[in-house]
Amino acid sequence: METTRFKVNDKPVELQIDPQTPLLWVLREQLGLTGTKFGCGMALCGACTVHVDGTAVRSCVTPVKAVAGRQVRTIEGLSTDRSHPIQRAWLQVQVPQCGYCQPGQMMSAAALLSVNSNPSDSDIDDAMAGNLCRCGTYARIRKAIHMAAEMTRSEK
Amino acid sequence: MIQPCRLSLLICLCATILAPVLAGVICSPFALATIQENTPGKDAQSLQAFRAVASVLTSPRCLNCHTSTDGPLQGDDNHPHAMNVKRGLDGKGSAALRCRACHQTENAKPHWCVGPGIPALGERCRRYRMRNLFHG
DSSP: OEEEEEEETTEEEEEEEOTTSBHHHIIIIISOOTTSOOSOSSSSSOTTEEEETTEEEETTSOBGGGGTTSEEEOGGGSOSSSOSHHHHHHHHHTOOSSOTTHHHHHHHHHHHHHHOSSOOHHHHHHHHTTOOOTTOOHHHHHHHHHHHHHHHHHHO | OOOHHHHHHHHHHHHHHHHHHHHHHHTOHHHHHHHHHHSTTHHHHHHHHHHHHHHHHTOHHHHTTSOSSSSOEETTTTEEOGGGOOOOTTSSEETTEEHHHHHTTOSSSTTTOOOTTHHHHHHHHHHTTOHHHHTO
């Protein structure tokens, strides 16, 4: 057990924990942030995607020691009032079907928009290829990302 | 006074004319024969050394990342990486699908962004003093 300190959604966290514990376990079990989902546990599906210092990572394979001193952002911290363009677009397009993969989809989409506010269909396909949706909502995801990108550009 | 664009044109013209002439001198059959005669066994040694290097250069562990395509490959059969992973602008993945998002920093150098198993290759690279070649 070691003391690990980092920030989750701007709040400082200090835990006595095995440094190899997956970040996903810490978020869900220790911190109660259950918005981030467990899908495959092998970085293959993208359901557990969170941001570490603004970059999308797979929390199921990220040991908690890797985020020591860093800022983690989960779906709960994307905004405090559902005002993030991704959240608004997701609601407007009614993207989810079962919804299980959507937190990961939204975090990947937010990471894409943070570096590219005018993504092409190809950019979206490349960036989102690692997030699987068994309901097949890919077309709505792409539409929502275009909409969110437009919101982002118009609000700048 | 010669204009800069005309000077460039003149240099290009001279290079075009002189290149085959110089190449003929350097790489003529006579020149090659002289090299072979003066260095008996050197070419065989070179080939043997290159074969050793080639075993590293052609390893799937190298070619799967250092591809001529716009994305990495996987496995000994060099099939395209699952999830349609792309090289991206900086060679380390696309915007939301960075290599490190899954591969982390545990394997080899933190900036290599590779899957497990690469440290064994690192030993081979060191043996052939080829490490710098693989840092890309």
